[in-house]
Amino acid sequence: MVVLNVSEDIEAKIRRLRELGKAGMESEPAPVSKPTPSKKPAKRPRTIGSIRAKERRKRVMIGASIVIIIILLASIGAYMYFQNRAEKALINARTKKLAEVNMYFKPEFFNNTNCTGDVNSIKAQLVNQITHAKSVDELNAIDVKGRYDLALQKYNECVQEIKQKEMEKQLNIAKEQRIKAVELEFQSLLSMPLPDEIKNKAVSYMNDIEGRIKAAGSVGEVNSIKADPYLLELWRDYYYWRINYLTEQGYKDVILEYSGSKRMVSASEAKAILGGIMDYRELMKYKVLKVEWVELSLVLPKKNINGAFILPGDRIKIFIQGKNDTAFDGYFELVLLPTQGGSISVSESQSQSSSSSTSSSTSYSESHSSSASPGGASISDSSSASDSYSNAQSSSQSSSASYSYNVNLAEILKAIAAGKIQASEEVKKQLTAYGWKVLDLEKGTSLEAIDHNTQLLVIVKVPSIFVPDILDNQKALYITRVST
Numbered sequence: 001m002v003v004l005n006v007s008e009d010i011e012a013k014i015r016r017l018r019e020l021g022k023a024g025m026e027s028e029p030a031p032v033s034k035p036t037p038s039k040k041p042a043k044r045p046r047t048i049g050s051i052r053a054k055e056r057r058k059r060v061m062i063g064a065s066i067v068i069i070i071i072l073l074a075s076i077g078a079y080m081y082f083q084n085r086a087e088k089a090l091i092n093a094r095t096k097k098l099a100e101v102n103m104y105f106k107p108e109f110f111n112n113t114n115c116t117g118d119v120n121s122i123k124a125q126l127v128n129q130i131t132h133a134k135s136v137d138e139l140n141a142i143d144v145k146g147r148y149d150l151a152l153q154k155y156n157e158c159v160q161e162i163k164q165k166e167m168e169k170q171l172n173i174a175k176e177q178r179i180k181a182v183e184l185e186f187q188s189l190l191s192m193p194l195p196d197e198i199k200n201k202a203v204s205y206m207n208d209i210e211g212r213i214k215a216a217g218s219v220g221e222v223n224s225i226k227a228d229p230y231l232l233e234l235w236r237d238y239y240y241w242r243i244n245y246l247t248e249q250g251y252k253d254v255i256l257e258y259s260g261s262k263r264m265v266s267a268s269e270a271k272a273i274l275g276g277i278m279d280y281r282e283l284m285k286y287k288v289l290k291v292e293w294v295e296l297s298l299v300l301p302k303k304n305i306n307g308a309f310i311l312p313g314d315r316i317k318i319f320i321q322g323k324n325d326t327a328f329d330g331y332f333e334l335v336l337l338p339t340q341g342g343s344i345s346v347s348e349s350q351s352q353s354s355s356s357s358t359s360s361s362t363s364y365s366e367s368h369s370s371s372a373s374p375g376g377a378s379i380s381d382s383s384s385a386s387d388s389y390s391n392a393q394s395s396s397q398s399s400s401a402s403y404s405y406n407v408n409l410a411e412i413l414k415a416i417a418a419g420k421i422q423a424s425e426e427v428k429k430q431l432t433a434y435g436w437k438v439l440d441l442e443k444g445t446s447l448e449a450i451d452h453n454t455q456l457l458v459i460v461k462v463p464s465i466f467v468p469d470i471l472d473n474q475k476a477l478y479i480t481r482v483s484t
Contacts, residue, residue, distance in 0.1 A: 086136075089136050090133070090134075090135065090136055090139070093136045093139040093140065094130055094131070094133065094139060097130045097133075097139050097142060097144060098127065098130055100144045101123065101126055101127060101130065101144055104144060104145065104148035105119070105123045105148065105151070109152070110151075110155055112155075112158075112159050112162070114158070114162060115154075115155050115158030115159050115162065116155070118151065118154040118155065118158070119151045119152075119154065119155050122147055122150060122151040122154075123147075123151065125147075126142070126144065126147050129142055130142060167218075167219075170219055171216070171217075171218065171219055171222065174219045174222045174223065175213050175214060175216065175222055178213050178222050178223070178225065179210050179213055179214075182206060182209050182210060182213070182227050183206065183210075185227050185231060186202060186205075186206045186227070186231070188284065189202055189231065189234055189235060189238065190202055190203075192238060194238060194241075195241060198234065198237050198238055198241060201234065201237070202234050205227075205230040205234065206227075209225060209227050209230065212225050213225050228279075228280060231280040232278070232279070232280040232283065234280075235280050235283045235284060236274060236275065236283065239270075239271075239274045239283070239286070239288055240271060240274075242288045243267050243270050243271060243288055244267075246267070246288070246290050247267045249290070251267075251290050251291055252266060252267065253265065253266055253267070253291050253329075254266075254267060254270050254288055254289065254290065254291060255287075255288070255289035255290070255291055255463055255465055256270055256273065256286060256287070256288065256289075257286065257287040257289060257465075258285055258286050258287075259285055261326065262289075262328075262465055262466065262469075263327065263329065264291060264328075264329035264330075264463055270288065274286060289465060291463045292463060292464040292465070293461050293462070293463060293464070294461070294462065294463075294464045294467060295333060295459055295460070295461050296459070296460055296461075296462055296467060296470065297457060297458070297459050297460075298457075298458050298460065298470075298474065298477065298479075299455050299456070299457050299458075300455070300456060300458060300474075300477060300479065301452065301453050301454065301455060301456070302450060302451070302452050302453070302454045302455075302456050303452040303453065304477060304478050304479065305335065305456060305458055305479045306479060306480055306481055308335050308456055309442075310332045310335065310479070310481050311332065312332060312333055312334055313331060313332065313333075314331065314332045314481045314482070315329075315330075315331060315332075315481070315482040316329075316330055316331060316332050316460065316479055316480060316481055316482060317329055317330075317479075317480050317482055318330060318460070318462070318466075318470060318477055318478070318479055318480075319477070319478045319480065320469070320473045320476050320477060320478075321476035321477075321478060322476060323473075326469070328462055328463075328466040328469065328470060329462070329463070329466075330460050330461050330462035330463070330466070331460070331461040331462075332458070332459075332460055332461075332479070332481070333458075333459040333460060333461055334458065334459040335456055335457070335458045335459075336456065336457040336458075336459075412427065416428060458479065460479065
């Protein structure tokens with residue numbers, strides 16, 4: 001306000017000086033132009049009025065100059081004031097705009113360095129525009145928020161594109177890995193001797209699963225595609241086909257092997273067992289093998305053979321002592337009593353006696369007597385004599401004989417086989433009554449004639465696959481009869 005008042009006073013003074021100058025100029029006649037004289041005219045002495053007028057004009061010019069200078073200084077001051085004020089306002093507005101830029105374009109908002117190219121370019125353009133703005137209005141017209149939204153959009157598009165590419169990469173890796181896993185799962189089945197029907201079915205299932213994997217849109221969808229139901233069905237088909245094939249070949253029973261454990265079951269039992277398994281990985285652990293029967297001789301204590309009271313043709317199970325989960329199926333063929341089980345003892349005695357006796361006797365007797373009594377004394381005399389002869393004779397004779405012997409059964413059999421025994425058929429009949437029927441006699445009489453530790457030779461018919469295990473455990477075998 002002070003500057004405006006000073007300006008108005010200066011302008012008023014200038015107007016008054018102009019009016020004075022005009023009045024002075026009107027009072028003086030306008031000079032007439034004359035030709036330049038060839039010679040310099042002589043000076044005329046000036047009058048006092050002209051000197052005053054000149055002094056007055058000079059003062060007027062000086063005052064006007066002072067006024068003009070003051071006006072110029074005031075104008076410059078005012079201009080500088082307004083210019084500084086505008087510059088300060090522009091600087092403040094620019095600082096504010098730059099602060100707004102920094103507020104929106106924070107590094108934490110754009111932390112993916114792979115997508116900050118466009119963001120940095122937009123920010124640089126925005127900073128350059130703000131820096132070179134000439135006025136506050138021009139600064140105010142700059143839309144920082146709009147530029148930020150544009151930069152954020154481009155950044156998010158870039159991030160989304162990178163994520164999409166990464167997802168596609170991970171998806172392709174997951175698809176590739178899953179396809180390889182499926183092919184590996186099917187390879188175990190396809191490597192088996194499959195009939196064409198099951199093989200074509202397996203290839204069709206595998207191709208269908210791989211097609212679904214290739215069409216999946218996410219890793220989760222890829223991982224959710226399982227081959228388990230298909231493989232369970234295919235493995236069952238294979239085992240059923242294998243069992244049916246063996247049945248057609250005349251095998252009524254089959255061997256089921258699971259994790260090293262083997263057992264013989266009928267074809268229908270095998271199908272029932274395999275059909276109850278719901279995980280193909282467990283099903284893969286089974287093997288269906290044909291039964292190849294072999295006859296095997298074993299020497300075992302009588303107590304380990306069910307007391308040896310097993311008849312040929314009986315169904316048996318052979319157990320290994322200490323391995324309760326191991327049993328071998330088979331049939332009983334024959335039991336033989338070893339010759340060490342006994343011997344035939346024979347004894348015989350004979351006696352003879354004879355006796356005889358003879359007797360005879362002869363006897364003779366004679367007696368004499370006399371008496372006298374002289375002098376009153378009585379005297380008597382007597383004498384007798386006898387003679388007897390006897391003769392007796394006896395004799396006896398006796399004789400006796402006895403003998404015993406043991407006959408070894410093994411030697412008898414050898415002698416029969418060599419034809420060294422007369423009436424061998426009779427001997428064999430007696431042996432049959434003794435040795436080959438002794439076990440039946442034990443059973444019939446409930447009396448043990450043979451010690452339970454007696455070693456017996458038995459013939460059993462078992463699947464050939466069981467033979468190695470049986471031979472490895474001969475001292476711990478127990479044979480039992482399967483009761484029906």
